[in-house]
Amino acid sequence: MSLDLATWGISTSEQLVQALKRSEGYKNRQPNAAGGVPTIKILQAAWIDNAVYIPRKAELLLECILEVLTMSAKNPAKLGTKYLEVSYWQLLEHVLVGLRAQHDFLHALVSKHNILVLVSAVTQNASIDVWGAALPVLKVLLPVSIRRIGASQIELINACFRDLIKALPRACTLATMHLMVTLFDAIIKPWYSDVELGVNAKKTAKNFVSEILCPYAAARIHVGSFGTNEASVLISQLDYFATVSLYGPQRLGGKPSGSLPDSVDTLVESLTALLKSSSTSTDICEILSPLLYNLVEKVSPSSERAQAPPAHTRHAVLERFLLPIMTSLLPSSHTLPTVLSLLRNIDEAALYQPGGEDQDTWLALWAKLVTYTLKESESPQLKDRPECFLTLHALWNICTDEVAPFLSVVLTRISQVSLGEPAWEAAINLNHAILSHFAAERRMPRLVEFLCETLHHMCRESPQACGPVGA
CATH class of the missing domain: 1.20.1050 (Glutathione S-transferase Yfyf (Class Pi); Chain A, domain 2)
Incomplete structure (x- = not known):
């Protein structure tokens, strides 16, 4: 590759810049180019070439690469979709590593090149391969951008989060999960500091409700479907972002x-x-x-x-x-x-x-929930719906007195489920909870009454269903 620079007539940094301007895809493309050599080829050759002395080579290449990417993101019809080419992102990552985190330069860099525009373009169209190459770069540059403008332009930063969260159902895979986690970890910290300032918290809450609530729900469901430890971490990050956005720092x-x-x-x-x-x-x-x-x-x-x-x-x-x-x-x-x-x-x-000033309101809510759950338990698919018994169990634990008048109905529902069916475990656990409650209170005669009512109800509805309940 070092021979290529010489072949293209490049022996100084000035000649490198001129060659880049003449190559395809550069915003200030000039005629009579270096044979129409692709920009990425010149950039790659310059990065690994040790024969040509280029002062502050890493800084120069970063400037050039980011200009190509951001300009193509702003005008893809004219300049092409360079921001969707893996090779650019991979080279950008290598150069950033070589730069060794010179914060002052990075701050100046993001002030000249709009990283948020680049993020928006990538989140709309990038493939998984591009995401895998872009995320390590965004982890470095995006926090710097947030620190630079977040305090005064929180709406732009929130829009960036919105775009990233919207992209998660497409961009988050087992291969990119770790990169997503590290990116969100890097950008949430500076964002949090900006939300604390002035009216930014109110702006952020309003923005989340209007623009991010639905994408957050979709992203959370998608990430949760992986069931891995890293997925749990990413869900925690999304929940933290939602909590701070909605309820303030x-x-x-x-x-x-x-x-x-x-x-x-x-x-x-x-x-x-x-x-x-x-x-x-x-x-x-x-x-x-x-x-x-x-x-x-x-x-x-x-x-x-x-x-x-x-x-x-x-x-x-x-x-x-x-x-x-x-x-x-x-x-x-x-x-x-x-x-x-x-x-x-x-x-x-x-x-x-129980017993508070809002007791009547709670009791009205419990009554509605008990009625609703019992209505749901009338489903012919009851044996396949453990949530019916789990909900009745939860209500029994919270408001026993509101469920007790319907025990004969509850026990009848339990008796309709057989061993091995999906709802069996939930049904038998509810049955044991009821038995344990009456046994602990030494109210077995009352339980016998309920059992008799249940058997009577079962035999009236279906004689062949009569049999021991909660054996």
Whole structure:
């Protein structure tokens, strides 16, 4: 390759620049070129050539490569899609490694070349191979760009995150997972510092709800489908980004107030609207539980309390999040797993404390959920739906008194499932929980009454189904 530089008449850095300007694909292409040699060939030759002295070669090549990439991203029709060629990204990575992280130069570099435009172009069209080559470069350059403009132009940085998150269902594979994790780790830190400034938190919350909520849901589902440790790490990063975006950064030197941020109302309004749409409801259902969990952890961290969250926090979560969300979920027949996840959140976070001022509101919610779940359990496919019994079990643990009046129906449903069927384990666990409850309270006569009612109900509906319940 060193002979190529000489063949092309390149013996100085000035001649190298002139040759690049004459090669195809360069924005200031000049006529009478070096034989129309591709730009990437000249750049590759210059990088490995040791015969021609080029002062500050790494810096010069970085400038040239980034100009080619960013200009092609801005005008691909005229300059071609150089930003989609693996060879450019691979060379850029090698040169960056050779530069050895000269931060002042990188800062000046990103001030001249719009890395965010490059990110936007790549996220829309790149193949997996291009992603694999581009991610190590973006991990170096993108944090520098964020630090340079994030404080004053947070909307542009949020748009960059949006583009990256939108691309995850296409770009995140087992091969690129580690690179994605390292990229998000590198860019979230400087972004967080910018969100803390001025009104950036409010801008970020508004932007997330309007533009990133649905892409976040789709990305989370896709990444979760891999089931690997690195996938769990990436999901945690996405959840952290969502939590800070929606609920704001942690107050410096202050303890959580227990009050819900104003953004919750806008978030819930958007969620309930999306739940009504057939095109978005499935994805949105998947993020309701993590959104609730992270909301409670944000305003009342479990690590900082020994008991339940404060009463005003529990009441606010009930009124401003749970009631509107549950109301949107209950009419649908496919949302039972989501209801179950939210019930587990309620139980684990101790959001329901019997006897409070909002007891009547909670009881009304429990009544709706019990009725809804029993209605779902009427399905002919009950034996294939363990979520019916899991939800009844969760309700039994949280609000036993609200489920107790329907025990004969519950036990009848349990008796309809046979050993080896998908719902068997969930059904028998619920049965054992009911038996254990009455045994612990020494109320076996009452349980016998329920069993008799159940057998009577079973024999009336289907004589051949009569038999021992919960054996």
